[in-house]
Amino acid sequence: MKDKGESEQAVLERLSNYRARDISYDRVLSAMCTHPHPIAARAHEMFMEANLGDAGLFPGAHEMEHEVIAMLGGMLGDAGVHGYITTGGTESNIQAIRAARNCGISDKPNIVVSESAHFSFDKIADLLRVEVRKADLDEVFRVDPASVEAHIDDNTVAIVGIAGTTEFGQVDPIRELSDMAVERSIFLHVDAAFGAFVIPFLDKRYDFDFRLPGVSSMTADPHKMGLCTIPAGGLLFRDPSHLHELHTHTPYLTVDTQYSLSGTRSGAVAAAAYAVMRHLGLDGYRTTVEHCMKLTRRVVERAGEFGVEPLIDPVMNVVVLDVGDTVKVRKAMGARGWYTSITRRPLALRLVIMPHMSEKRLEEFLDDLEQVCRERT
Template sequence: MGRSRAVAARRAAPVRVQLAALLRPAPLGILPPDDARRPVAPALRHRRLGRCQHVARRRLRAGQTGLEHVLRLLPAGQRVAAPDTAGPRAGVDSAANRVRQPVSTTGLPAEGLPPERVHELVAAAGADDADWRAGRSWSLVYDSPDWHADLVARAVATYANENSLSHTAFPSAGRFESAVVSMVASVVAPGADAFGSFTSGGTESILLAVKAYRDCAPDIDRPELALPATAHPAFGKAAHYLRVGVREVPVGASGAVDPGDVRAALTPQTIAIAASAPNFPFGVVDPIPELAALAREHDIGLHVDAAMGGLFLPFLDAAGVTPPRFGLDVDGVTSVSVDLHKYGYGPKGGSVVLFGTDELRRASYYISLGWPGGAYASATSGGTRPVGPAAGAFAAMAALGRAGYRRLVADVMTTARTLQDGLLESGPMRLVGRPAMSVFAVTSDELAMTAFARGLESRGWWIDAQTEPPAIHFVVFPRHATVVAAFLADVAAVLAGSLEDRADGSSSYGVMVRGVANIQTLRDYLDRRFDDGWWDQRA
């Protein structure tokens, strides 16, 4: 403990305020009102070490309070930068200069439309969507072979109306969810204790994990997370919602966080470390065993975000690669999240969060006994939700089995290697770090990568561009095997043209913003989602 205080005292890196953590509410929904003052059960353990109240008391004795919970680490020498609110730039429709319009009241038709017309409108709404069915999208849609996708779609449709909120009224919900949790645990927690929940996606899985760690440390007034800069923004969202501080750890050229940098970011307020298997920007797996040892040493949690790799990395031996260890079978990993709608090939709206103890899982629940409508208990942040995603996830996993996942991993890795080789041979590009699987980014010291991405976009490809470093990002799936040659031909054609460094856009995962992205332009982007005007023109 003395070593932790010494590290905190020596820290000299510049810091930035994380406003999300200015206040911390009392934990809600964990214990019934009559038990609100009951101490946390001593059975709550961080694997074999004392967890929750033991750790909280020890940290409280360290006497570290104040505002450290709102500090966010930056690389040494980097200046604090305020949000860019300087107004419009070339090509930017700035929120500051756009008059806000209320929601249109065109709304509901006076008379119902004929079913044929409704079908026409539904089809027409997708006319400008990325053509993922033809393999033209390198992100956002995670498709499987047609026979499998059809099977999953039928399962989803069969249970589209059943309500997962009540497992009593609809036992199918519990059957599907528990089966999926069990199958996921058999892959990412072999031989280890695992207690899981089925959620609506990776973001909700991370939210529930952060809630569990926060509520297992009731004596820490200003809890913090330590997370790499490459960790998914869902951790920041969870911290913002739950008023937990964030200490962001820089990541170097390797694309993986350095455990030594994580150690320097830990304080007596730290409740958990975050890691990725792999991270989304570069496809690089963080050093999970080393981070797990660090978590054990400090008696804190370690959540591994395996949204992308949970059902891919364990089968890498089918592609001649030794799978990395990242799950609950690594001593010190206390929770892990796996998305079913990515390389699980299930429908969107399916993820699993696994905890190493039942007490941690229970801390992620919400329970209310005082509502006149009756007792309310929810395992997730949502209330009513369809059983369909769980049914589809079950169908996806049951139909593939281990052998099916191994075949798909081998096929996808073959395509990914072909794509990587073709890109690196086509021009002065290089991979960012050492990607572990079929998620990767390529960058260049010579090419204008934003202009390169726009050139490919103009040829009908959906490309995610990244900014740190300037790069283009790829997520490879089975359908891409049929288009990789055509894509590389377009790469050659774009590179043969003029690639001026047109600073006319910046983008991130699924978001394209003309001009320089800042808080205002991104809020404007979100506003336009809800005042698109498409229906006003057709109603």
């Protein structure tokens, strides 16, 4: 920092220069975040100074957060859930497993996740000193319940199902996992970081949420398909005792305890989530998902015309294409200004069709993809 400060205009100019170097979402098909809804941005600004870590000072923001949790729970089968707004899927997953570990009785705890679990579970292994066992996938990239069962032992404190896998957008057989959890009295966490704001609005119905008796906790991120500002995740528990497992005594704040991972935390994102969920309602999110699914189907249709097939029929707005030499195709698309990503096993081109994608922009992308794929054959 310099001794003498700069004028506001000079600083704003600097900021604009940095901002100009950021990539516009228009050409991004690799991200699970998108432009926040304008009302979310406005609400964010209104609550910028609210600190939910010291909730006694911000009773309004605190109550608003409770309402967001109830809205998320209502969308996911139980408006009476207990939880809080986290910084995203990673924090929610960490905290859910921390709660499960704390109420488990093992001194060598393990959890069972699928091979397609998000890398936040690798962080969990390191941070929480929990062994993370990875169960096999079936031929359409869902976790194989028999493999989950085979990995469970007396030290298993939780099993995890994914509703909207990061790489394939696939939904694990959560009903089977729920039955397993009930039968064996094991904690079941459902990571619906991406899927929470998609699956309820698909034509096909999936059992994946608190309507299933075995589901103990869920991750549901407003900052992905919820069109909220970043960083807004949702952590939800069916049973308040699980949230209590996360309590820490906070002697010098206006509240006695805290259950969040971070201390000071933003009320702005809770306001943003509140605003966009109230404003769009379930109908608004349905329209958003319909738009994304229409474009997703268009990708499959158009790719088929130039001989490229998806690895699975897209379940949600994630398409994985078998383009042959994935690394080269991705690079060539990158040279044309498109941001795409890959799956690990098998290696393939992964596209996430987010609400920021327009029909026109998608056709431009597909024109380029066709040219690149034809050049490579």
